[in-house]
Amino acid sequence: MNTLPTFDGDTPLVPANQLLKRGERLLEPDVYRIQLEGRPAVVKDYRRYQGTPLSPIARLLVRHEAKVLRRLQGWKHAPALLGTLGGLALGMEYIPGDTLTASVQGVSQEVFDQLQGALARLHAAGITHNDLHGTNVMVSAGVPVLLDFTSALRWPRWLRNSPITRQLRRSDMKNLVKMRQRLTGQRPSAEQAALLAEPGWVLGLRRTWKRLYRWIKRQG
Ligand SMILES: Nc1ncnc2c1ncn2[C@@H]1O[C@H](COP(=O)(O)OP(=O)(O)O)[C@@H](O)[C@H]1O
Ligand SMILES: [Mg+2]
Known part of the structure; x- marks a missing residue:
């Protein structure tokens, strides 16, 4: 097996012009590429929050994403974790490759079949991704790789069949079906559509929230 390069306090972080995404919104990291022991690596860097009141939350996000990636170490559908640096990177x-959104040559059904299998495996491991969309999936030599586990949650065994966990799994799958339809034109099968239909309590909650939201807006 390949040994991974070390990412620690001695790693010089020089983003140079290899910026992949600038963190603009609240608690978004700068994401950039560096060379680490001769190999490219990606850094999610929250250091602009150093010394600010939001620093503990940024640290929590780093620790959380690292924990999920550590669990998935060795899986070909997630990037290998190299480490954290100072708690904020x-x-x-x-x-290498393109995100699903940026795949100009189109994405094959086969990639989506693999992605669906990968998502099923993730769910079977008790993890929901919770932010599945086109820029959080890379396609690398025909293999889909899930990125951005900041919002992912790992559920303890006794909660895995609770309505909320089932809803989050359904929501991941719904996002996948939506991407599939947008990028390949394939519509969900009747069976899939039935499986993805929202249960009554979710529809109720959504309706109540909409009403509340409209009411709040009217007050303003
Ligand atoms: N391991 C990686 N390899 C290649 N590109 C990556 C990697 N991680 C992130 N990126 C690129 O950076 C972008 C932002 O990373 P992401 O983890 O989604 O951060 P954010 O939480 O700000 O959305 C991704 O959409 C992707 O284009
Ligand atoms: Mg993202």
Whole structure:
């Protein structure tokens, strides 16, 4: 097996012009590529929050994403974790390729079949991704790789069949079906559509929230 390069306090972080995404919104990291022991690596860097009141939350996000990636270590559908640095930066394997959104040559059904299998495996491991969309999936030599586990949650065994966990799994799958339809034109099968239909309590909750939201807006 390949040994992974070390990402730690001695790693010089020089983003140079390898910026992949600038963190603009609240608690978004700068994401950039570096060379680490001769190999490309990706850093999610929250250091602009150093010394600010939001620093503990940024640290929590780093620690959380690192924990999920550590669980998935060795899985080909997630980048390998290289480590964290000073609590505010996370280093991981660089995945060459394009995001689903940026795949100009189109994405094959086969990639989506693999992605669906990967998502099923993730769910079977008790993890929901919770932010599945086109920029959080890379396609690397025909293999889909899930990125951005900031919002992912790992559920204890006794909660895995609770309505909320089932809803989050359904929501992941719904996002996948939506991407599939947008990028390949394939519509969900009747069976899939039935499986993805929202249960009554979710529809109720959504309706109540909409009403409340409209009411709040009217007050303003
Ligand atoms: N391991 C990686 N390999 C290659 N590109 C990556 C990697 N991680 C992130 N990226 C690129 O950086 C972008 C932002 O990373 P992401 O983890 O989604 O951060 P954010 O939480 O700000 O959305 C991704 O959409 C992707 O284009
Ligand atoms: Mg993202």
